Amino acid sequence: MAGFSKWFCEDVPFPVMLFERESPPLPSTAFHSPKWHGSRTHTLRTRAIIIVGVVMLMITSVGLLQHYSSENETPSATSDLHGLKSLQEIDSLSLKQQERFGSLQKPRDSREAPTDTSRHLPDEEVLADDIPSAFLTSEPVLANATLDFGKIYVLNLETREDRHDEMAFIAAASGLQLSFVPGVNSKALEKQSLPDVYGTPQVILEPAHLACYRGHANIWRKMVEDGVETALIMEDDIDWDLNIREIMPRIKKALGEITKEPNPLSNTPGACFLRNIVNSSVGYIILGDLL
Amino acid sequence: MGTCYEQYFEPEEFADKEDEYFVDVPGDEENLYKDMYDWVEELIENYFNDTSPRRAVVKAKNPVCTHGYAVTQRGARKLLLELNEWMPFPVDITMIHYISEGRFKAFSVMPPMLVQWRNTQDPRKNSDIEGEGISLARNWGFVYSARKHLVDWYDPFLTITDIRVTLGLSGHRWWDGLPVRDD
Numbered sequence: 498m499a500g501f502s503k504w505f506c507e508d509v510p511f512p513v514m515l516f517e518r519e520s521p522p523l524p525s526t527a528f529h530s531p532k533w534h535g536s537r538t539h540t541l542r543t544r545a546i547i548i549v550g551v552v553m554l555m556i557t558s559v560g561l562l563q564h565y566s567s568e569n570e571t572p573s574a575t576s577d578l579h580g581l582k583s584l585q586e587i588d589s590l591s592l593k594q595q596e597r598f599g600s601l602q603k604p605r606d607s608r609e610a611p612t613d614t615s616r617h618l619p620d621e622e623v624l625a626d627d628i629p630s631a632f633l634t635s636e637p638v639l640a641n642a643t644l645d646f647g648k649i650y651v652l653n654l655e656t657r658e659d660r661h662d663e664m665a666f667i668a669a670a671s672g673l674q675l676s677f678v679p680g681v682n683s684k685a686l687e688k689q690s691l692p693d694v695y696g697t698p699q700v701i702l703e704p705a706h707l708a709c710y711r712g713h714a715n716i717w718r719k720m721v722e723d724g725v726e727t728a729l730i731m732e733d734d735i736d737w738d739l740n741i742r743e744i745m746p747r748i749k750k751a752l753g754e755i756t757k758e759p760n761p762l763s764n765t766p767g768a769c770f771l772r773n774i775v776n777s778s779v780g781y782i783i784l785g786d787l788l
Numbered sequence: 789m790g791t792c793y794e795q796y797f798e799p800e801e802f803a804d805k806e807d808e809y810f811v812d813v814p815g816d817e818e819n820l821y822k823d824m825y826d827w828v829e830e831l832i833e834n835y836f837n838d839t840s841p842r843r844a845v846v847k848a849k850n851p852v853c854t855h856g857y858a859v860t861q862r863g864a865r866k867l868l869l870e871l872n873e874w875m876p877f878p879v880d881i882t883m884i885h886y887i888s889e890g891r892f893k894a895f896s897v898m899p900p901m902l903v904q905w906r907n908t909q910d911p912r913k914n915s916d917i918e919g920e921g922i923s924l925a926r927n928w929g930f931v932y933s934a935r936k937h938l939v940d941w942y943d944p945f946l947t948i949t950d951i952r953v954t955l956g957l958s959g960h961r962w963w964d965g966l967p968v969r970d971d
């Protein structure tokens with residue numbers, strides 16, 4: 498009775514589960530993205546301007562710091578308000594002079610000090626309403642290194658090392674973890690191992706197509722062998738968005754919506770059983786005929 | 789995830805079942821070049837009555853190419869069994885047949901997230917399988933293309949690379965000859 502419960506959707510969720518429920522954790526390496534590291538998108542000229550600007554700002558700030566930190570060579574203790582004074586200096590002044598400072602005077606006792614309720618911060622609930630949530634979460638939601646799939650397989654002819662290099666580069670640049678699978682050379686194909694192409698004009702299927710098929714079939718078999726629940730399969734000549742790990746969760750959400758079963762009753766054990774019977778009989782009718 | 793070509797279902801086909809045929813992916817507009825995805829425009833307009841750049845997950849009707857797709861464990865088993873039994877056409881075309889027969893549930897991300905890369909400098913390095921549909925593939929689909937930004941990743945300040953390319957010492961590498969970025 499192994500796998501019996503699967504017929505009744507007890508551990509196989511329907512709609513189609515295209516992403517892993519428990520995916521491997523993110524790698525410890527930092528994720529580099531042009532959006533969150535603005536310097537990547539700058540040209541050389543922009544960079545030069547930025548560097549010069551930063552240097553000038555540093556020089557200015559150092560000068561200002563030196564100016565204000567240097568001791569006043571001509572102390573103007575008697576010239577009252579016009580010069581800056583520390584609180585200690587003010588304390589040492591006479592009362593008559595202190596009155597002229599007005600607000601700088603401390604209250605005599607903190608208990609007697611009037612409490613200004615209007616200046617208190619509002620409650621947290623009010624704050625939550627005021628501040629847009631975009632400011633509260635600066636970090637984007639990222640998919641993990643395998644884009645929330647069990648594995649990412651890349652089909653790569655072993656003779657095309659250049660493409661392997663390129664894929665390794667762009668995977669590292671966007672923080673992905675790829676599993677390379679050797680492709681199949683069209684010259685190394687055995688006729689007996691190929692699928693039935695009976696009744697097909699030979700023009701349509703070239704050796705390259707059959708080799709391509711066998712390469713993909715090897716990956717499907719590898720999925721079965723590895724017991725990977727979901728996988729993303731790629732060829733080695735592709736390009737993607739550098740922020741693919743940020744985009745993937747949105748795709749994932751949309752996929753969840755489109756595969757959602759509109760009728761809740763269709764997930765009941767009985768309906769599942771019927772559906773599975775129909776599906777399997779359609780899929781394996783050829784096998785059944787053979788047996 | 790990555791298709792070279794896709795057809796859409798007519799409004800009569802998805803009447804009252806719109807949720808099963810297309811879903812919008814909000815928040816991706818800024819990642820898309822409108823000019824690069826003109827071939828998707830018709831499909832997007834058919835579903836959303838709108839030509840502004842946007843990404844969507846749609847029910848697959850005619851997804852060509854196998855350079856990027858996702859399968860479940862059950863899907864892999866079915867593919868392995870069924871294609872071994874009967875494969876009169878190349879893999880992707882045979883898969884379309886199975887999809888149209890309703891044996892496989894398939895969805896497409898349009899515009900695709902994975903595109904085939906074309907080397908404009910050295911065409912010898914392009915796809916090993918040549919065919920009619922090859923011109924349909926685009927290599928400049930993304931604002932933040934991973935390959936386009938690879939030079940930055942490789943050399944953050946571009947100085948050495950710039951000097952080498954300017955002096956003509958380099959220029960035959962696979963990433964050379966890319967359009968000048970103006971971002």
